[in-house]
Amino acid sequence: MSKYPEYKHEKSQEWFQRALNAIPSGVYGHLGPSEGLFLPITKWPLMSDHAKGTYFWDVDGNKYLDFMCAYGPNVLGYCDDDVDAAAIEQLKTGNCTTSPSYKMVECAELLKDTVASADWAFFMKNGSDATTFSVMCARAHTGKKKMFFLKGYYHGDFQWAQKVDYPGILPEEVANNVVVPWFDIDALQQAYDACNGDVAGLIAQPYDHGNFKDNECATKEYWAQVRKFCDDHGMVLIFDDVRTGFRLDLAGSDHYYGIKADLICFCKALANGYNMSALCGGEHMKATASSVVYTGSYWMSAEPFAACLACIPKMKKLDTPKMFREMGTKLTEGLKAAGAEHGFNLVVSGEPALFYLRIANDDSLMLHQEWIAECVSRGLFLASHHNHFMNAAVTDEDIKLAIDIAEDAFGVVAANHPEMDWTPIK
Amino acid sequence: MKEAKAMAYVNMYGVLGSLEKLCEIDTVAKDVLKTLKKPVSLCFDVTGGPCCTFHFTTNGCKMTDGSDGCTCKMNFASPEKFNALIDDSKPGIPSKGIAQVLSFLLGPFTKLTNRLTELLMPSEEALKDRAFFEESTILTFYTIGGAISALANSDSISQQSALYTVDGDVVMGIKDVCYATISVKNHKFTTVKERKDNPRAIMEFADIDLAYGLFNGTASTMAALCSGKIYMSGMISMVDNINRILDRVAAYLG
Numbered sequence: 001m002s003k004y005p006e007y008k009h010e011k012s013q014e015w016f017q018r019a020l021n022a023i024p025s026g027v028y029g030h031l032g033p034s035e036g037l038f039l040p041i042t043k044w045p046l047m048s049d050h051a052k053g054t055y056f057w058d059v060d061g062n063k064y065l066d067f068m069c070a071y072g073p074n075v076l077g078y079c080d081d082d083v084d085a086a087a088i089e090q091l092k093t094g095n096c097t098t099s100p101s102y103k104m105v106e107c108a109e110l111l112k113d114t115v116a117s118a119d120w121a122f123f124m125k126n127g128s129d130a131t132t133f134s135v136m137c138a139r140a141h142t143g144k145k146k147m148f149f150l151k152g153y154y155h156g157d158f159q160w161a162q163k164v165d166y167p168g169i170l171p172e173e174v175a176n177n178v179v180v181p182w183f184d185i186d187a188l189q190q191a192y193d194a195c196n197g198d199v200a201g202l203i204a205q206p207y208d209h210g211n212f213k214d215n216e217c218a219t220k221e222y223w224a225q226v227r228k229f230c231d232d233h234g235m236v237l238i239f240d241d242v243r244t245g246f247r248l249d250l251a252g253s254d255h256y257y258g259i260k261a262d263l264i265c266f267c268k269a270l271a272n273g274y275n276m277s278a279l280c281g282g283e284h285m286k287a288t289a290s291s292v293v294y295t296g297s298y299w300m301s302a303e304p305f306a307a308c309l310a311c312i313p314k315m316k317k318l319d320t321p322k323m324f325r326e327m328g329t330k331l332t333e334g335l336k337a338a339g340a341e342h343g344f345n346l347v348v349s350g351e352p353a354l355f356y357l358r359i360a361n362d363d364s365l366m367l368h369q370e371w372i373a374e375c376v377s378r379g380l381f382l383a384s385h386h387n388h389f390m391n392a393a394v395t396d397e398d399i400k401l402a403i404d405i406a407e408d409a410f411g412v413v414a415a416n417h418p419e420m421d422w423t424p425i426k
Numbered sequence: 427m428k429e430a431k432a433m434a435y436v437n438m439y440g441v442l443g444s445l446e447k448l449c450e451i452d453t454v455a456k457d458v459l460k461t462l463k464k465p466v467s468l469c470f471d472v473t474g475g476p477c478c479t480f481h482f483t484t485n486g487c488k489m490t491d492g493s494d495g496c497t498c499k500m501n502f503a504s505p506e507k508f509n510a511l512i513d514d515s516k517p518g519i520p521s522k523g524i525a526q527v528l529s530f531l532l533g534p535f536t537k538l539t540n541r542l543t544e545l546l547m548p549s550e551e552a553l554k555d556r557a558f559f560e561e562s563t564i565l566t567f568y569t570i571g572g573a574i575s576a577l578a579n580s581d582s583i584s585q586q587s588a589l590y591t592v593d594g595d596v597v598m599g600i601k602d603v604c605y606a607t608i609s610v611k612n613h614k615f616t617t618v619k620e621r622k623d624n625p626r627a628i629m630e631f632a633d634i635d636l637a638y639g640l641f642n643g644t645a646s647t648m649a650a651l652c653s654g655k656i657y658m659s660g661m662i663s664m665v666d667n668i669n670r671i672l673d674r675v676a677a678y679l680g
Contacts, residue, residue: 212663364660
């Protein structure tokens with residue numbers, strides 16, 4: 001009854017077995033079956049072969065319309081011709097050299113010109129590098145110890161950013177983390193008082209996009225209040241824009257919410273998949289950033305800078321945040337309507353550029369997991385319990401296809417549960 | 427990194443808590459119970475720790491919270507003293523039904539706990555007997571199940587996992603063999619040694635051999651997940667948090 005036949009993943013499984021023999025967890029982290037929540041694993045591709053635009057192909061030759069975008073880095077489309085050409089040209093010229101390429105300077109200047117709160121940029125490789133540096137800067141700047149986090153936070157996987165019950169984490173490593181609820185200024189004050197004012201700063205994503213829950217967007221009023229709170233208490237305000245950066249606002253998500261953060265972290269969308277991250281900040285934080293000892297073997301490699309120098313202007317030219325808002329809205333409204341036709345209450349939350357999905361017919365998320373699995377195994381790559389990502393290569397035809405596969409998958413799940421009431425939702 | 431109070435809860439709800447299932451499934455234990463002339467309800471009251479009563483009859487054993495209905499009672503001045511009962515067989519101070527405590531403790535209770543020890547800390551030789559192996563694994567499963575809630579409620583690190591766990595029931599089990607349900611309400615955990623309907627999350631091991639391998643660390647959780655031998659569905663964040671507590675269970679019971 002499904003018009004989209006289910007994919008098979010024999011070669012994926014073969015490669016994954018090899019991976020298990022050679023790599024802990026086979027594919028560890030968010031791209032793997034455990035953290036990626038491939039439920040059940042048989043429905044998911046495990047290894048890719050190639051990619052282009054908004055599609056990737058797995059090693060079995062299956063084609064996926066991908067709304068996870070490698071969890072964010074794919075912002076213009078996989079293998080973007082302009083970005084790749086710039087990167088390849090740079091590779092021919094020089095990459096990891098004793099004196100860094102002048103491209104680093106151009107890149108920093110571009111970020112200064114692009115990001116509203118940036119008077120400087122400091123480069124690294126991953127989001128965790130940037131968030132870690134930001135917290136070090138906050139402590140160096142204030143001479144204070146505690147850091148505030150907002151509930152459900154994720155700022156990477158370095159020890160300080162994990163939780164006390166995670167394997168390998170010592171209580172001492174997270175002893176200065178103070179978790180406060182979102183959207184509650186009184187709670188900030190109470191927590192500050194409880195710390196006797198020994199608080200270096202607050203690090204937060206621009207809005208509450210935790211997993212396993214509907215995402216909750218912030219308001220300009222909320223961030224204005226937080227900005228004032230930090231100013232009043234001498235705390236450094238850090239925006240972790242690793243996930244959202246350049247998808248809400250090319251000038252930074254703090255700009256989107258009408259404030260200037262003291263420090264802002266970027267990574268995923270900086271260079272369309274080339275490996276770099278950046279911490280940007282205001283002039284008042286520059287001397288502090290200079291004082292913190294922090295470097296890495298590949299942090300000044302030129303190839304990603306060249307990619308970034310091609311990526312950001314192209315995002316500006318396309319006005320990708322506007323594009324993502326419009327396309328994300330169109331896609332999610334279509335998914336919602338397709339679900340309603342089949343009796344599914346599909347809840348869409350978060351910003352359209354990074355939409356989050358949840359089927360609310362049951363409170364266990366089991367139906368949701370089944371639907372996601374049926375989508376993935378028919379070529380629409382979604383994640384079970386993570387926000388999704390838009391990219392600039394998505395076309396109207398792609399959105400139509402996504403909705404069609406999703407509708408087909410709704411039908412499959414409904415048919416698998418004849419015991420439930422699937423009256424269309426008006 | 428073990429906390430004495432949390433260890434006492436693990437010993438009470440995990441280790442001694444598995445006496446219920448021991449008396450239900452083990453023929454040696456059943457034979458011991460047959461020797462009881464009358465029901466005995468033995469309470470272990472730990473100052474600054476748990477207080478539970480084990481009601482033994484010729485039909486089995488039932489564990490209840492508190493001291494209601496106890497016919498004899500043993501007090502422990504601290505969690506450490508109670509833990510010494512489990513680790514070194516050092517009894518506490520009888521405070522009720524002294525004669526019954528002594529006769530029961532030295533007789534049937536010792537036989538039951540000795541049998542429990544045989545099954546929970548089996549020799550390689552004993553495990554070659556398939557029936558013993560299966561029974562040992564099942565009792566280990568229930569011990570772990572009880573220990574999860576004990577730690578979630580009392581171990582300072584596991585309490586952090588509990589803090590992030592939403593309300594609902596998580597069914598965990600060995601497929602078609604045995605199940606337990608971890609019920610979470612306001613971050614308090616309770617283990618029920620049966621499968622409840624309509625859970626919010628499920629974690630199920632495909633067979634008893636896999637469960638044994640996972641319990642003693644010889645099987646890879648990841649490999650089992652990837653081969654579909656561990657089935658998970660539903661509110662996976664609950665399973666994630668329980669898995670973090672399971673790491674602590676291993677630290678306490680290992």
